[in-house]
Amino acid sequence: MIRSAQDDQRIVITGIGLTAPNGDNLADFRAALLAGRSGVDKYFIRYVGDTLAGECHFDELKYQKRKEVRRGTRAGGVGIYCANEAVADSGIEWSAVDTSRVGVYIGVTEHGNVETENEINEIKAFDYDTRVWSHHHNPRTVANNPAGEITLNMSITGPHYTIGAACAAGNAGLIQGAQMLMLGECDLAIAGGVSESIRTFGIFAGFASQGALAANEDPTRASRPFDRDRNGIVVSEGGGLFVLERFSDASRRGARIYGELVGYAMTSDASDFVLPNPVQQARCMNLALARAELSADEIDIVSTHATATESGDIQECDALRRVFGNSPDTLINNTKSFIGHAMGAAGSLELAGNLLAFQDGVCHPTINVDNLDPRCELPGLVLNESREKGKVDYILNNSFGMLGINSAVIIKKI
């Protein structure tokens, strides 16, 4: 139970740093979502060839030297950009922060595939002579790399690690950061998720072999959750990191607060490697609601996970029906229709994209729904055009992943 907690057990979001295929800061990202602007484009990846992806275009040299970019990983670079942006956005005077009390908790879907593929491709040119395998391989591929690079860049000496949680990772990172603040392990958390997944051919080839890789003549129309003509996932990269603080600390320094994490839950399906389980997804959402002491009809916006695979979309809509079937005023949207599936960053980016609804009262839509799949029919679906909601007090953000990992977070307007 979180909602009735003392102020030093209440966790709030005070800074947001992000890069998405359609925006490199919250204002631009939000504007793109309200304007219906996709970030998906044509993309080439070795071995697979021409495909589609959501690629980010943030300035890598804003917070890193060229040598650091060369030595590190794309996920590390994404994390460094987002972490610095989040801290700047929080208004905290970083030079006065005791960085031994800062924790870095970064959700990742996977890490190391990109770097391993690069090295194998490199030694292939040397007839697989492993003597030319890079000494940078291990520091690049250790699972804590994206979080560790942030600590190196920002001189943070508090705890850091990644949370491997498939495509629930963005929410999982946020939850981990909040829990560490509650436990007193840190006084400020940089938490969320990052992804470099478009740099690995394996993820494209894997989805293609699974019959789950999207294709479309018009890249901006390729990611179409809930639409009958969907044909799979658009893989994207990105990052979404939050500065989290205890409410007591944030209010003491007069911080601007984006919202409070009043409920969260993570559950497992224990049923299939890839197929989702609506019973467990519904249980996850209900658990988050119970911890927040909220009923479903008090949620104003549900940010769905749906990835534009047939089974994933239908199963999540089944789960939503179980939880929000009697909540006709709850609006439901999907951000992947704009940016594709940002994997480890998906959860935090999709949450961030919705948070400004607390201020502007608008629910951005799911775009690219020309023929709604009747199996995805839900009363609150906001399709193709943004909808004025008016007062928005609670947002629930879903993120699910392979091996049956489910997450839901609920953010309250402060």
Added chain:
Amino acid sequence: MTGEEIKEEILDILEAIAPDEDLTQIDDAVNFREQMELDSMDFLDIVMELRKRHRIQVPEDDYLQLANMNSTVTFLLPLMKDIQKV
């Protein structure tokens, strides 16, 4: 390769390894680490690039020979004298 060509090759490698550095003012007699930000991983990069580009193996005991430009060229000259500059 001549000594001058080896120097050009080392500068080319350094440009890739230390892209933020101004290499035009390098003093050939002064240790690289005193003139630019280079750590042990960077020196391994120099060793790796020599291996990749020219199939030259620098034994670990000889890494100290790569401390500055003059010592590097002196060390590499006998190893690279038969290699044509591309």
